[in-house]
Amino acid sequence: MNRLKLNIARKKPGFVPPLVMVGVLVVLLPVFILMTLDRVKKQDEFIRERxxxxxxxxxRTFEAGTRIGMLSMQWGTKRIQSMLEATAGQPDVAYIIITDAMGKIIAHSDAVMVGKIYDRWAExxxxxxxxxxxxxxxxxxxEGPVLEVVKRFVPFHSMFRGRRRGPVHGPDPGCGNMPPGSFGTERSVRSAFGAFGQTDHYIFAGLSMAGVQADQARGYKNIVIKALLFFVFCCSGIIALFALQAYRGAQSSLEQVKAFSDNVVQNMPSGLITLDTDFNVTSTNRAAEKILGEIPEKACPRMAAMAAEISGAGGVASGEIALNQKGKGDLRLDMTVSAIPADEDQIQGFVLLFRDLTQIRDLKKQVETNQRLAAIGKLAAGVAHEIRNPLSSIKGFATYFARQYENEPEDVEIARIMVREVERMDRSITQLLEFAKPMAVQIKQTRIESFIRHSLKLVSHDLGKKKIHVETDIRTKRETIHTDxxxxxxxxxxxYMNALNAMDSHGILEVGVADVSDNLEIRVADNGCGIPAKDLEKIFDPYFTTRAKGTGLGLSIAHRIVENLNGDIRVESRPTKGSVFYITLPDNEKIE
Structure with a gap:
């Protein structure tokens, strides 16, 4: 129990071990780092795509404008240069360049660069x-970071898609103010475009990303903040789950400890009572209720006095006290009282542990009885044969004198009395030997109703002579039991014979059989004179009898037989009300 309390003290409700929190961080941190990097990467890809x-x-817009200008307004290189410079003036446009296939700049948003080789061409x-x-x-x-978009520049290519190559008669609707027949062939168009009549040209559009860097930084910041918040939220949630699990585990352990403690307290053999500081009873266990019977709301004066002894000095007080119980006489208890500590030298109550010394007295009495029985056994073994031989001689001579003086009635009666007394002494010796020698039992499966009926049949003649009415009540669910x-x-x-001797004519003998837990209980009751209270503790002692002709060994032998069968026999009796004997037998297949 101390080990259980130590474990509970280590596992405080809601406490999460540091290793668990470190494990959560180790598992979740890489996941959230990867998620954050993925978000950043996606944002970069989105900006780049945009x-x-x-x-x-x-x-494509510049290319379309160039195409229209060339066809409808006979644009040349200068007009394209002007359009390129105007277009480059739009927001976020760093430069626009048109080069030939060798990297020579044909047109540039910065006119100074025209005719030069594009410096990043080699890359x-x-x-x-x-x-x-x-x-x-x-x-x-x-100028800062730039995203450069490159495409082959073909402003005239689509004009000849699906057209015939022969001369065109009449004006062409797509040529605007161009003279009729000016662009009759692809070759003539290329010749008319001058510098752009080359086969391969490339256009470079540089888009400045300096303006979006601040937005991008804010985006990164938002992503990191959201990731951190989400990370903290997930960590808190997982740790909360662990804390809840730890709390439930601790609560379950506390409930187990409480159930264990309650079970120990309720099933301990000693009585336990707790008192508050005003000596009011706050709790008891089953043993206390069994020993004391009805528990009062306030402790008895002797208990309160023992508790008061330690209320100031502390420590433990113990001693033997006597309680006067109504109808049961004095009850002697061996009691120990200890304080229940509170905060800093304060007492919140008392614990009283006690045991009934009556049980110890019974054990002492049983030891004394066993010692007497051992002495009787030794005496019986040594004397029985020495007594029986003279008794046989006396019985023989008495029989002889009865025949010899058969004409003297008085002498014959004396001889018969001598024979009867000798026979009575022989029966006493036989019972003594049977009581003193080791008793062997033969366990076998026996029908319950059969041995009850058989036992009543053995005394039916004696019961009939006194006109005793017999009532049987067999309520057991089992049919057989393993016994002798x-x-x-x-x-x-x-x-039966004790009940017969205790009843007058027309008495009632009751024999009942019932199941009690796993045992069989046989009840023998009569409405005779009963047994005085002072004799109840002695009836199973050897040679104790209240009848003039009794040997005092019948109930002692019965008690010994029941004990050898691992059973129990007890009696309840009130004077003038009759007696009830209860025999409890287990169903033993084998008695070792």
């Missing part, structure tokens, strides 16, 4: 030949 779409739209690698394919890369320039039927019949016959 700028890529913006750059692609810008290129490009193979460029896409498909006009529909878009290529992008991130750069760090003097001969010995049990002997016990029952002794009880």
């Amino acid at each position: 700028f890529l779409i913006t750059g692609t739209s810008l290129i 490009l690698g193979p460029l896409p030949g498909d006009p529909q394919r878009i290529f992008s890369r991130a750069l760090n320039t003097r 039927p001969e010995r049990i019949c002997q016990v029952l016959v002794n009880l």
